[in-house]
Amino acid sequence: MLCINPRTAAACVALAAVGWSAGFMTSPASAQTYPSKTITLIIPFAAGGPSDTLGRITADHMGRTLGQQIVVENVGGAGGTVGTERAAKAAPDGYTLFQHHTAHPAAQSLYSNLRYDTRTAFETIGLINTGPMVLTSRKSLDVQDGKSLIAWMKQQGDKATVAHAGVASNSHLCALLLMQIAGSKPSLVPYRGTGPAMNDLVAGQIDVLCDQATTATPQVVAGTIKAYAVTSAERLPALKDVPSSKEAGLTGFDMVIWNGFYAPRGTPKPILETLHAALQKMVDDPKVIERFAQTGTVTFPKEQRSMEAHRKLLESEIERFAVMIKATGMKQEEAK
């Protein structure tokens, strides 16, 4: 804190002390006693979707390990970039954390004016899990397989509606892939997350949604929606009756997503190590592994779980999306 006027120096010292204890700066002592109060976990999509579902598992498990409550805050909008900006600008004191997926590196190329730099805004704490997307439709759609869905979309043109969670989100990228394969231009309907999009699909108000296996699986199993393909080379054990993209005749309809755990840049190393250890405890827990399996996702092998491996994956994904997005000539969005 800069104190120029000597007459206000005492107040300035007092303010500095408040700033210190409020966590604007983190002393070595506070890193040692971390965490001593409730932690907020920012999820950049609406409640009820796959990011929220995973965030709540993580908050519960890591909260129990750390001995402090972790409260999930859903900050949806603009394909996850609104919540990402909020997390990037939070105090780097370990009390605001962030979970995001493949849309994080994709957004770097799909938005022209992000107010954070994906490469430098966050400390990487570790990778959580990975899994495919599932191509689904409302139950009442009179289409029985992937190829017929493509034919139906071609015939419907912009009368067909495809939901997604905003530009750069997984559901948006998956919708674009589907449109490329189908050679059709349906009406794209943006939501603040696939939680509300899935509600509308179940209610029959939207035709098609490509969502992560995490939240698509329980609906498919319950028979509330139809599934045509998983975006992977193999079927999912949790969805044995749903064909792989190849089996469904959807060549190139392949997409794997991953989730990672972050803290704002500058969070002290001892705090990052505490969080990394708590995250490892969670991904090693057989109950969590079983829960992930039921929703079609798996944890990463041990050698890919370090904070450095997470950073390397993030950086390589930023490059991969930059090349891919340039090649498709996609237009960039303005960040909100």
Ligand code: MLT
């Ligand atoms: C969500 O939780 O809403 C999804 O992760 C959004 C998406 O990327 O499709």
